[in-house]
Amino acid sequence: MTYAQPPVELPLRTAPDPVPAAGCGVCAAQRRDARHRRDHSTASDCNVELRNHPHSGEAT
Numbered sequence: 001m002t003y004a005q006p007p008v009e010l011p012l013r014t015a016p017d018p019v020p021a022a023g024c025g026v027c028a029a030q031r032r033d034a035r036h037r038r039d040h041s042t043a044s045d046c047n048v049e050l051r052n053h054p055h056s057g058e059a060t
């Protein structure tokens with residue numbers, strides 16, 4: 001089989017996982033459970049939630 005263009009090569013993500021807000025282990029636990037189930041889509045969603053989670057001292 002031939003293709004008109006070569007495949008797209010995506011870069012390897014090397015950024016560290018986001019850290020949960022102090023005193024909130026819920027998001028990290030959800031991410032851990034998703035990874036355990038090999039549900040990478042949900043684990044990625046949890047990372048977004050962790051990055052956007054309001055940390056102490058920030059406006060909500």
